[in-house]
Amino acid sequence: MTEAKPKVTVYDLTQQVPKDVTLSGLSAPKFDGVNYFRQPLGQSSSLRFKVPGSRFVQLEYQLYSPESAVSGQVQLDGQVIGQATFPAGKFVTNSIGGGFLDEGEHQFSINYSCVPACQQPPSQYWTKLTVIEDARVKAREDTGLGTERLWLNAPGSELRIQGAGPVTFDGVNYRRPIEASAFTLSWPAHKQALSAGFTLHSNQPFRVTARVGDTVLSRKRGDARTAVQPTLNLLEHPQAQSVTVQVECLTDGQPCASLYFPSVNVLSPTPVTQNLTLALPAALLLLLGAAGLLGFPSLRR
Template sequence: MSLSGLSVPKFDGANYYRQPTTQPSTIGFSTTGTRFVQFEYQLYSPGSAVTGQAMLDTIILGSKTFPAGKFVDRAIWSGFVPTGKYHVSLTYTCNPICGQAPSQYWTKLTVIKDARIQAKEDTGLGTERLWLNAPDTELNIIGTGPASFDGMTYRRPIEAPAFTLSWPSGRQPLNVGFTVNSNQPFRVTTKVGDEVLLVKRGDARTQVTPNLSLIGHPDARSVTVQVDCLNGTPGCAGLYFPNVGLRTPPAVSVPPVVTGGLTLALLGAVALLLGFGPRPRRG
């Protein structure tokens, strides 16, 4: 792993930080297999707001604006990458201008080898389960932040009032499962279209873990889950283990390639080999 564009660590009396010396700053790393990669940082600028835009090589990961003179939560990006060499870069923009270089705290890049979870799991005859937090997943989610790994499992912050989990078209859903938890009272409402499937409450000691049957909704392509924070604090909850059970695609049938006449000829040849059919006459 290599680092460029940032100063040596400095100490403010409470925490260590670095300051950008060039634009952009970069962290280089390589993997020898599919890995979960998590990049996080926090910016502080005393006189003006500062925005950091993170990129993985040429792919924009996201941006976050840190207000002037305030410490706010870290920016976090994460995802799975295949074998290869990569660079995470961070570009800085101040509004209106940077009177001095911003301070960058909590700069951290974590590369995790975690092969316990697969994107697709065989669950029996004609069925399979798709998992969201896995390499090359076929599921899609809108309304949450990126996954983070706590050393044991993956968590996504629920950032919108509701999130939508969807799966590939042309597949019949069987069930959907997930877990929501929070440090305050909350309510989870799960819908398919306009139909409410479940309303359930939880709190700091009680998580909500529905496993909802979708047998009656063979044409459904998504579920929408509304999470209400009952203490009035938005973004209070996290999402774990999102998954969907589906019927597997039907096997492609191959039509026979042997014609009727050829079949009879082959059967006749087999009969002769086995000693059946007309025998030579004795003269």
């Protein structure tokens, strides 16, 4: 059976705004001789839209100011999901960030600030809203034997992460930039975790160390051609509520990795789990074996 492909809808808001999207706080389109742009009319702008069901959405934009560095802080439904600073007088990479949403009305907003203060409003280029309908994305997945897999990159996920940036869609899969020297993946206290898995990619040599508390669960190295894909055995840590993963970039020391497919296998809340104490080792071996045979990347979360 062929896996359903995501349905991707892109709204280019630089010149036109469709009737089902409301853009406020930005000027009418202007032209610099090469590209169109809009300018903030105040300290913030907003983008309101509706989704008919569970969707992934992301906002893309680029800011430019000739004399001052300008920053944009992006919020999705009032929650900060990212911030980018664009240096004075330079056109740099677009900022992209998003999140998973349930059906209903939602809003992106951008708060602007300049250092030193802007003498004139900055210019905002390449403003795009992308909406993705993806049947592959689920917050939980039944894995049998009284267990289930929780996925981070899904609407309503029970997993949480610190130390990583906003999720984006790379055209195939969902990724998060690692923005700190370590990230922490956590799950609810009422869930007993059996294992955790993820994939890290980088364009340079890097080292990954995963821990529960002070206990090292895995140490691996990767590079531009070799991803790091540990599967962490948590059976000996039934009280654990998180794993901490240190990512060391060995060329320049700056954050360099991208995170794909973060998930945690847990006992499912069904009566059968009450009789699984003796079966847990076998269940974990099957889960680990399946992960090794299938490969977490093939799951494309």
